[in-house]
Amino acid sequence: xxxxxxxxxxxxxxxxxxxxxxxxxxxxxxxxxxxxxxxxxxxxxxxxxxxxxxxxxxxxxxxxxxxxxxxxxxxxxxxxxxxxxxxxxxxxxxxxxxxxxxxxxxxxxxxxxxxxxxxxxxxxxxxxxxxxxxxxxxxxxxxxxxxxxxxxxxxxxxxxxxxxxxxxxxxxxxxxxxxxxxxxxxxxxxxxxxxxxxxxxxxxxxxxxxxxxxxxxxxxxxxxxxxxxxxxxxxxxxxxxxxxxxxxxxxxxxxxxxxxxxxxxxxxxxxxxxxxxxxxxxxxxxxxxxxxxxxxxxxxxxxxxxxxxxxxxxxxxxxxxxxxxxxxxxxxxxxxxxx
Amino acid sequence: xxxxxxxxxxxxxxxxxxxxxxxxxxxxxxxxxxxxxxxxxxxxxxxxxxxxxxxxxxxxxxxxxxxxxxxxxxxxxxxxxxxxxxxxxxxxxxxxxxxxxxxxxxxxxxxxxxxxxxxxxxxxxxxxxxxxxxxxxxxxxxxxxxxxxxxxxxxxxxxxxxxxxxxxxxxxxxxxxxxxxxxxxxxxxxxxxxxxxxxxxxxxxxxxxxxxxxxxxxxxxxxxxxxxxxxxxxxxxxxxxxxxxxxxxxxxxxxxxxxxxxxxxxxxxxxxxxxxxxxxxxxxxxxxxxxxxxxxxxxxxxxxxxxxxxxxxxxxxxxxxxxxxxxxxxxxxxxxxxxxxxxxxxxxxxxxxxxxxxxxxxxxxxxxxxxxxxxxxxxxxxxxxxxxxxxxxxxxxxxxxxxxxxxxxxxxxxxxxxxxxxxxxxxxxxxxxxxxxxxxxxxxxxxxxxxxxxxxxxxxxxxxxxxxxxxxxxxxxxxxxxxxxxxxxxxxxxxxxxxxxxxxxxxxxxxxxxxxxxxxxxxxxxxxxxxxxxxxxxxxxxxxxxxxxxxxxxxxxxxxxxxxxxxxxxxxxxxxxxxxxxxxxxxxxxxxxxxxxxxxxxxxxxxxxxxxxxxxxxxxxxxxxxxxxxxxxxxxxxxxxxx
Numbered sequence: 007x008x009x010x011x012x013x014x015x016x017x018x019x020x021x022x023x024x025x026x027x028x029x030x031x032x033x034x035x036x037x038x039x040x041x042x043x044x045x046x047x048x049x050x051x052x053x054x055x056x057x058x059x060x061x062x063x064x065x066x067x068x069x070x071x072x073x074x075x076x077x078x079x080x081x082x083x084x085x086x087x088x089x090x091x092x093x094x095x096x097x098x099x100x101x102x103x104x105x106x107x108x109x110x111x112x113x114x115x116x117x118x119x120x121x122x123x124x125x126x127x128x129x130x131x132x133x134x135x136x137x138x139x140x141x142x143x144x145x146x147x148x149x150x151x152x153x154x155x156x157x158x159x160x161x162x163x164x165x166x167x168x169x170x171x172x173x174x175x176x177x178x179x180x181x182x183x184x185x186x187x188x189x190x191x192x193x194x195x196x197x198x199x200x201x202x203x204x205x206x207x208x209x210x211x212x213x214x215x216x217x218x219x220x221x222x223x224x225x226x227x228x229x230x231x232x233x234x235x236x237x238x239x240x241x242x243x244x245x246x247x248x249x250x251x252x253x254x255x256x257x258x259x260x261x262x263x264x265x266x267x268x269x270x271x272x273x274x275x276x277x278x279x280x281x282x283x284x285x286x287x288x289x290x291x292x293x294x295x296x297x298x299x300x301x302x303x304x305x306x307x308x309x310x311x312x313x314x315x316x317x318x319x320x321x322x323x324x325x326x327x328x329x330x331x332x333x334x335x336x337x338x339x340x341x342x343x344x345x
Numbered sequence: 346x347x348x349x350x351x352x353x354x355x356x357x358x359x360x361x362x363x364x365x366x367x368x369x370x371x372x373x374x375x376x377x378x379x380x381x382x383x384x385x386x387x388x389x390x391x392x393x394x395x396x397x398x399x400x401x402x403x404x405x406x407x408x409x410x411x412x413x414x415x416x417x418x419x420x421x422x423x424x425x426x427x428x429x430x431x432x433x434x435x436x437x438x439x440x441x442x443x444x445x446x447x448x449x450x451x452x453x454x455x456x457x458x459x460x461x462x463x464x465x466x467x468x469x470x471x472x473x474x475x476x477x478x479x480x481x482x483x484x485x486x487x488x489x490x491x492x493x494x495x496x497x498x499x500x501x502x503x504x505x506x507x508x509x510x511x512x513x514x515x516x517x518x519x520x521x522x523x524x525x526x527x528x529x530x531x532x533x534x535x536x537x538x539x540x541x542x543x544x545x546x547x548x549x550x551x552x553x554x555x556x557x558x559x560x561x562x563x564x565x566x567x568x569x570x571x572x573x574x575x576x577x578x579x580x581x582x583x584x585x586x587x588x589x590x591x592x593x594x595x596x597x598x599x600x601x602x603x604x605x606x607x608x609x610x611x612x613x614x615x616x617x618x619x620x621x622x623x624x625x626x627x628x629x630x631x632x633x634x635x636x637x638x639x640x641x642x643x644x645x646x647x648x649x650x651x652x653x654x655x656x657x658x659x660x661x662x663x664x665x666x667x668x669x670x671x672x673x674x675x676x677x678x679x680x681x682x683x684x685x686x687x688x689x690x691x692x693x694x695x696x697x698x699x700x701x702x703x704x705x706x707x708x709x710x711x712x713x714x715x716x717x718x719x720x721x722x723x724x725x726x727x728x729x730x731x732x733x734x735x736x737x738x739x740x741x742x743x744x745x746x747x748x749x750x751x752x753x754x755x756x757x758x759x760x761x762x763x764x765x766x767x768x769x770x771x772x773x774x775x776x777x778x779x780x781x782x783x784x785x786x787x788x789x790x791x792x793x794x795x796x797x798x799x800x801x802x803x804x805x806x807x808x809x810x811x812x813x814x815x816x817x818x819x820x821x822x823x824x825x826x827x828x829x830x831x832x833x834x835x836x837x838x839x840x841x842x843x844x845x846x847x848x849x850x851x852x853x854x855x856x857x858x859x860x861x862x863x864x865x866x867x868x869x870x871x872x873x874x875x876x877x878x879x880x881x882x883x884x885x886x887x888x889x890x891x892x893x894x895x896x897x898x899x900x901x902x903x904x905x906x907x908x909x910x911x912x913x914x915x916x917x918x919x920x921x922x923x924x925x926x927x928x929x930x931x932x933x934x935x936x937x938x939x940x941x942x943x944x945x946x947x948x949x950x951x952x953x954x955x956x957x958x959x960x961x962x963x964x965x966x967x968x969x970x971x972x973x974x975x976x977x978x979x980x981x982x983x984x985x986x987x988x
Binding site: 009010013014021024161162164165166167168169170173174176177180181182188189278281282283285286289290297300301304305307312315316319320322323324327 | 813816817820821822823824825826828829830832833836912916919920923924926936939942943944945948949952955959962963966967969970971974
C-alpha cells in the first residue's frame with residue numbers, strides 16, 4: 007500500500023512538473039519592480055546582474071535550480087538536501103507554500119478540511135440513517151407496489167448527475183419555498199457565538215446536506231435491499247422461521263447480520279466516494295471546503311496546494327481500502343479463520 | 346375398434362415417430378424448447394416493458410442527437426446574438442394579433458418583441474415581452490397609450506415609444522439607461538446618457554404628429570425625425586459613440602441605427618452622415634464588393650433612403666439600385682439577381698437582414714440568414730409595403746392586410762445568455778456528450794479486457810503485477826484527478842479537437858479498473874471449464890485460448906458492464922464540463938450548457954436554460970441505467986426473475 011502511495015506521488019509530481027510555470031522568474035520580476043527606486047541610476051548591466059542573482063536565489067528557494075526530476079522529487083519528499091544543504095520536504099513537515107494565499111499550504115488547507123470532514127460525516131450519518139431502514143423495508147416487501155416505487159425512484163436517483171439534483175433542489179427550496187439560503191457557510195458579516203452560531207450554520211448547511219443525502223440514497227438503498235434479499239433466502243432463515251422464531255428477530259438478528267457483510271465494505275467505499283463527490287456540492291453551494299479550494303487552486307495554478315490535496319485524496323482512498331479489509335475481517339468471522 | 350386404434354397408436358409410437366403425440370397429449374412430459382442463450386436474453390429483455398421503453402427512448406435520443414445536426418446547416422458553435430439573450434421558450438415571435446392582421450399601419454421591432462399599430466390607433470405587442478431581469482413586461486401598455494389614438498410606434502431592445510394624434514410622446518418598458526423619462530443634467534453626465542426633452546417626458550410639450558417623418562428605436566435609444574428636419578433623439582450615449590453629433594442636428598431627411606452608430610441622411614443626399622470621419626464613407630455595390638469613395642460611386646445619383654442592420658447600412662438610390670456601406674461580417678446572402686431594368690421601390694432592414702420590393706412587385710430579401718430571415722416564401726403577391734422586425738419581415742398589401750410573413754418564429758427551448766438557441770445547442774451538445782462517453786467507454790473496455798484477460802488467464806506473477814497496477818489506478822480518486830488532468834490539458838498548447846480526444850482518453854484511462862477486475866474474475870471461473878482443457882490438449886496457443894475461447898463466453902457480462910459504464914462516463918464528462926473543466930464554451934455539451942446555472946436568480950428567472958438540458962441528460966442516463974440493469978438481470982441466471 008505504501009508502495010502504491012509512493013508510485014502515485016511520483017506520478018503526480020511528474021504531472022505537475024509538466025506544467026510550464028516559472029515562479030522564480032515572476033517573483034524575481036516582481037521584486038525588481040518593487041526595488042525600482044533603489045535601482046535608479048544603475049546601469050542596465052548592473053540591473054541585469056541583480057535580476058540574475060534574484061532569479062537564482064528564487065530558483066534555489068523553490069528548488070527549481072536543477073533540471074533533474076529525480077532530485078526535485080526527492081527534495082520534495084525530503085530525503086535529498088536542497089540548495090542550502092537542508093532537508094526540507096514532506097517528511098520534515100514542509101508541505102509547501104500557497105502562492106495565492108501567501109501562507110503555508112497546511113494553514114490554507116486546515117479550515118476547508120475541517121469543513122469537508124464535518125459535512126461528509128453528517129451526510130454519511132443521514133444517508134445511512136435513511137438507506138438502511140429503507141433497504142430492509144423494501145427487501146421484506148419485495149415485489150410489492152411500494153418496493154417497485156422505491157426501485158424506480160432509486161434508479162432515477164442514482165442515474166441523475168449530482169449537479170442537476172442540486173439545481174432542482176435550489177430551485178425548489180430557495181426559489182419557490184424560500185426556506186434556505188442558496189449558498190455560503192454563514193450569514194455574511196454576522197458574528198454569532200454559541201447557539202446562534204450553530205443555528206445559523208445549520209440553516210446554511212441544511213440544503214447541501216439534504217441534497218448530498220438525497221444523491222447518495224439511490225445506490226445505497228439498492229445495495230442494502232439486494233444483500234438483504236440474498237440473506238433472506240438463506241437456509242438458516244428458513245430454519246429459524248421453521249423453529250418459530252419471531253419474525254422481527256429473524257429479520258434484524260439473523261438476516262441483517264448476514265446482509266451486513268457486503269454492506270459494510272460498501273459503506274466504507276461509499277464514504278470515500280462522498281469525499282470526492284462533495285467537490286461538486288461545495289462548488290455549487292459555495293461551501294468553504296476542500297473541493298472548492300481545489301477548484302480555486304486549479305484556476306489560479308496554485309500547484310503546491312493541489313498536489314497536497316491530491317495526495318490527501320489518494321491517502322484517504324488507500325486508507326479506506328485498508329479499513330475495508332480490516333472491517334471485513336471483523337464483520338465476517340470466516341475471513342479470519344481462512345487467513 | 347377401440348382396441349385396434351390403441352394398438353396402432355402403440356405401433357405408431359414405436360416405429361413411426363408417434364411419440365410426439367404422446368408428449369403433446371401429456372404436458373408433464375413436454376420438453377422445454379431449446380433456445381440459444383442470445384435468444385433467451387432477447388426474449389427475457391422483451392418481457393420487461395420498462396426496459397424496452399427505455400431502449401426505445403434511448404434509440405430515439407441517439408437518432409435525434411446524431412441525425413439532428415444534419416438539419417442545422419446554419420448552426421455554428423460560437424454564435425452569439427446580443428439582442429436575443431435569455432429569451433423564454435415560445436414560438437410566438439411572428440404571431441401578429443388577429444385584430445391587427447387586416448388593419449396594419451406599421452410594425453416595428455428591434456429585440457425580442459415586436460410592436461404593431463393599427464389604423465384605428467391601437468397598439469399591439471407580441472413576441473417575448475417579459476424580461477425577468479428588469480421585471481419589465483412590454484405587454485403592459487400604459488393606460489394613456491391604450492386610451493388615445495396613436496399615430497406612430499417604434500420598439501427598441503427593452504422599451505417602446507408611441508406618439509398620439511395630439512403629439513404626446515409616450516414610452517414604456519425599461520428606463521434604467523434613459524430610454525425615456527427626464528433625467529437632470531447631472532444624472533445625464535453620471536450615466537452617460539442623453540435625456541428625453543423635459544417637456545416631452547412629462548407631457549407638457551407635444552410634437553406635430555402630422556409631420557413626423559420617421560420614428561425609430563435602436564439599442565436603448567430613440568429618434569423622432571420631423572419632416573422639417575428637426576430631430577428629437579435621446580437614450581444611452583454609451584451604446585452609440587457618435588450620438589453627440591446628432592443631438593441638436595438639423596436638416597436630416599433619414600436616420601437609422603446600427604449596433605454602435607447612428608447613421609443619417611442629410612438634405613444633400615450624397616453621403617451617409619455619421620458625424621465621424623472615416624465611418625461608413627466607402628460605398629459598395631454589393632455586400633462584399635469593392636469599396637470606393639462616395640463621390641466616385643454616386644456619380645451624381647442621389648440617395649433616396651437608408652436602412653441599417655447591426656454592422657452595415659444599405660441605401661436605395663434614386664435610380665432604384667442599392668448601395669452598401671460598412672462591414673460584411675459573417676455569412677450573408679447576396680442580393681438576389683435582378684431582372685434587367687428592375688429597380689427597388691422600397692427597402693426595410695431587420696437586425697441582420699434586408700428586404701425590398703422591386704418595381705416588378707417581387708419581394709426579395711438578403712443579408713444575414715441565420716434565423717431564416719431571408720427565406721422569402723413563394724407566395725408574396727400583392728405585397729406593397731414591408732415592415733421588418735428584428736428577425737421577421739411582414740408583407741402588407743395596399744389594403745393594409747397582412748399577406749405574408751417570414752423569419753424567426755421564436756425559440757422552442759428559449760435562448761441562453763449568449764442569445765443562442767438552446768434547442769440547437771442541446772442537439773449539438775448531445776452529439777458531443779455521447780461521442781465522448783462512447784469513446785471513453787470503448788477505451789476503458791479495451792484496456793479492461795486486455796488487462797483482465799491476461800491477468801486472469803496467466804495468473805501468477807503477471808496477475809500479481811497487473812493487479813497492483815490496477816490497484817494503483819483504482820486508488821486514484823476519480824473526480825479530483827480528472828479535474829487536475831483536464832486543467833493541465835487546458836494549459837497545453839493543443840487544438841480544441843485534440844483536447845476533446847485527450848479528455849476521452851483521460852476518462853477511459855481512469856475508469857478501466859472495474860472492468861479489468863470483473864473480466865479477470867470471469868476468466869478465472871471460465872478457464873477451469875472443460876472446453877479450455879480440451880483446447881489446451883489440442884495445443885491451441887494460450888493467447889488464442891484467452892481471447893478466442895474464453896472471451897466470447899464472458900462477452901455478455903462485459904456488455905452489461907459497458908452499458909452501465911457508458912452512463913458513468915456520460916455523467917463524469919457532464920460533471921467535469923459543468924465545473925468548467927472538460928469541454929469548454931463555445932463548444933456545447935450537456936454539462937457545460939449548465940455551467941452558468943449555479944445561482945438562485947438564474948435558476949428561478951431563466952428556468953428554460955437548465956430545465957431542458959437537464960431533462961435530456963437525465964432521461965438519457967436513466968434510460969441507459971434501466972437498460973443496463975434489465976440486461977444484467979436477464980443475463981444472470983442466478984438473479985430471480987420475479988423481482
